[in-house]
Amino acid sequence: MKELPKTYEPQKFEDEIYRQWEDGGFFNPDNSTSMETYCNILPPPNANGELHVGHASGYTVMDIFGRYNRMNGKKTLLLPGKDHAGIQTQVVFEKKLTAETGKTRYDFGREDFYKKTYDFCMDRSGYMRSQEKKIGISADWSRERFTLDPTVLKTALETFVKMEKDGLIYKGKRIINWCPRCATALSDVEVLHKETPGKLYFIKYPLENEGSSQGGSQAKFITVATTRPETMLGDTGVAVNPADKRFSNLVGKNIILPLQNTIIPIIADKRIDQTFGTGAVKITPAHDPLDWEIGKDHNLGEIQIIDEKALITELGGKYAGMTTHEAREQIIVDLEKLNLLEKIEEMGHNVSICERCKTTIEPLTSNQWFINVDAEKFSLKKKAIEAIKNSEIEIFPNNFQKVLIDWFDNMRDWCISRQIWWGPQFPVWQCDNCGQEKYIVSLEKPKNCPHCHGEKLTQDENTFDTWFTSGQWAYTTLESREGDEIFYPSDMMIMGRDLLFFWASRMIMMSLYTTKQVPFKNLFFTGLVRDKEGHKFSKSKGNGIDPLETIEKFGADALRMSLLMDSAPGQDSRLYEEKIETFRNFANKLWNISKYCLSQENFKLIEELTTNDIKTPADKWIVKKLNDTIFEITKLIEAKQIALAADILKTFTWNDFADWYLEVNKIEKNQAVLGFVLDKIIRLWHPFMPFITEHIWSLTKQEKMLIISAWPKANLSLQKDSDTQAFETIQNIITTIRNVRTENKIELGKKISIILNCPDEKILQAFKSEFQEDIIKRLKTGVETIEYNAPEKTLENYTKRIIGTVNIFINLENAIDNEKEKARIEKEIVNIENFVAGQKARLSNKDFVSKAPAQVISQQQETLAKKEVELSQLKKQIETLG
C-alpha cells in the first residue's frame, strides 16, 4: 500500500466525498426500499444569506440524527429549502440597489422590483447551497424548495382562502406596530424592546369651566405624565383609576386640551395604575395600544396625528409636517410659554424598535389583515396548547414546553399583512364600483365582481408576513411532491431557540389547522453559539467565526465536533479556535489509528468475529469495551443526548483503543480484532464526522459506501469475565510502575526488575505467559525481568505496591527515599481509612440494607472488602519500613 501522509488533510477529500454521496443518490430516500421513514425538514435559511456558525451548529445536529437513522436502515429524508424572508430581504436588497444605482424601489415600481429581488435571491441561494454542502449535510437537494415556488405557494395561499371561509380571517382598522423605515405593519414578535434613557413630562390640562390657563389663584388642572408629549395632539380623553379618591370628583368632567383647544372627557378605567406618574393618563387611542383599548371601550374616538412616515399629520395643526422629535421640542416650548409644564423627570423606558432595521416603531391605527387565533370554529391557540399538553410533540429540552404554552395562552390576533413588495400578494380582489368594504377572496383573479358584475377588479396590495408561509413549511414542502406525504408528520424539527415564537409556534398552529396533525413528533432546540467571551457573534463587533474559513483550515468534521461537544441541548455554547483545534487533533488521531491498522499485513475491516479470533485477555477486553460502547451510545442517541454519545465514543477510541489496545497489538498482532474494532469505530463515528470516516472507509476498499452501511449492534450476551479483569489488572500494574518511576524520577533508560506476588495461583497464572510479560515490559515501564512469588523477607529493599490481591515489588536499587515513601503510604492509609469507615457505617445502617437495591449493596460490600485488604497490606508495609 502507498505510504499515507502523517497528518489528515481534510481539504483534499471533503468536496470529492460529498460529490460521491450526491452522485450515488444516497441523500435521496427514493433509493431506499425501507418501509420505515425518518424525516427532518430543514429550517430554510434566508435565500439572500450566508452560512454562519448558527446554521452550521443546527445542520450538525440535524445531520447526525439523519445519518444515524439512515444507517439504521430508515428511508431518510433531510429536506432542504430557502426562505424568501420578506422584510429582511427587501431591506437588504433595497440597500444594495440604492448603493449601486442611487435609486429606490419606487423608481423601479412594484413589478420590476419584485423581479429584481427574485433574481437576486436565486443568485444568492445557489451560493448559500454550496456553503451548506460544505458542512456535510446529507440533504436531498433534488427536493429543495423555495417558499415562493408555485406549488409550495399555492398550498399556502389555499390555507388563507380556507381560513377566510372558516371565519378565521378579518380585515380591520386596528392599532398596529408600524415601522416608518420599512413602511409596513409588523406583528408583535417582530418588535424588539430597547431600554433607553428618556424623560417623563408632567403636563397640566386645564379643567373646563374652572380656573384658567393663565394660572389664576383658583386655577384648576389635572396633571398627566407622559414620555411622548407630542401625542397629546391626538388625545381624546384623560383616564384615572375608578378607585383613585384623588380624582373621584373629576370623573365625568371635561378638560380643555391645550394647544388643540378641544374639549375631552375625564373617564375612569381600572387598567390605570394609580401609583405611576400622577395617576392620571392622557389617552391617545390612535398611537398607543393600551389607549386604543381604553378608547374603544369608552367610545373616545381617535385622531391620527402621526402618519406612516412618522410625521405629524394635518390634524396636528401648526405642528403638521414636523417629525415627532421636532414636534416634541416645539410642544415643550409652547407648553412652557402657557405655563402648563409642571416638571420633567428623568426616566428610563423601553422603546419599541423594528427587529430588522432597528427604527423606532410608531404605534398607529391602520387597516390590516388579521388571523383570529381564538376563533369559534377553530381556535388555533387552544388546539396548539392541547397538542403540546398531550405530548403529541416531544420538546427537547423539555422546559421550553411551558414557555411555549404560556406564549400561546397570551397570544393576540396575528397581523399577517405587510406593506412591502417582496413576498406573496394577498389573493384578495376589490371591485372599483363596490369600494373598500367588499372584497373577493380567490386564488385566481375573478372575471367579474360577484356583487355588481363590474369588471374592474384590482388585487389587494398587501403581502403576507413571512411567517405565514414558513409557518406552513412542514406540509407545503411535502405536499408539493407526489408520494412524499409518507414523510408527514416529520420525525424531527431542529431549530435555534430564538425561533420558538416566530416559527415553531406558527408551524404547530398552521399544521393542526390544515392537516389536523402535528407538523413533527420531536422538536429539538439548539442554543446560541457565542464567542470565547460569551458575546453574541455580530458583524459590527467583527468577532464572527466564518464557518467556511474554519472548514478550510481545520476541516468540516472538526467544526462539527466543536459545535456539538461541551454543550447540553438548548444551552448556549462558545466557539473559539483552540476548541476547534482540539477536534482537528482528534480527527488526526483517528486518521493515525486507521493508518496504523491499514499498515498491517493483510489488514481488512471485519464485520463479525468468530470465537477463534479472540485470543488474548486484551482481545476479550477490547471487544467487551467496544460492545459496551455501542450499547451506550446507541441508547444516548435515541435519548437525543448526542454530545454525551460522542464523548463516550471519543474516550473509547482514544484512551481504550489507541492508548492500550494498539500498543498491545504491536506485541502480539491480531488483525482480526483490529479489523473488527476499527470497522465499528468508523461506523460509529460516521454521523459525527462523516468525511474522515468515509475517506478511511474508502481506503479499505469496501463495496458499499459508509454512509449506507449498517449501524453496529451491541451483543447483549457478552459479559465481563476473568480474562477482561486480568487485562484490567495488567493495566493497573503498568500504570503503577510508571507512576513509581515518575515519582522517584527514574529515567526510562534505567531498567528495573519486578516481582509479582499473589496468593491466588489462578490469578497469577493469568500473567505468567510470555505475552503478558511482554506487555508489562514494553508499555513504557522499563521493566527488564519479572519474577513471581518470592518470599517477602527477601524483598525488603524493594518498593511495594498493591493492586487488589497482587503485590508488586519494584527494585529501584535504593533509589527510593524511605521517609517520603512512608509519608505517601500514611497519606493513603488515612484516605482509605476514611473511606472504609464511611462505607462500614453505611453498610451497618439498617435502613440502607433494607431499602437500597441489592445490586448497590453488593457493589459496596465488594469495594469495602477490596479496600480492607489494601488497608491491611499498607499497614504491614509501613511496619516493615520501620
Add this chain to the structure above:
RNA sequence: GGACGAUUAGCUCAGUUGGCUAGAGCGCUACAUUGACAUUGUAGAGGUCGUUGGUUCAAGUCCAAUAUCGUCCACCA
C-alpha cells in the same frame, strides 16, 4: 412585574432515571523523540459542586428559600 436558564478544577464546559472516593478539554508541572500520531505519549497538581435549609438509607442530581449573572415575555401612560 412574570417565567426560564446558569452557578461544578485557573479557563471553557459535561455529568442520563438520585447509587462505587465528582469527569473531560484547554492551561499548568515533570518526564519522554518508542516502529500510526509532537496535531503525540507518560505521570502529576488542581474541586467542602454559589449559600442556607429540607426530603431520602443515599443529593452535584429532587424540593424550598436566597444571592449573583444571563435570556425571554409583559408593562412602562
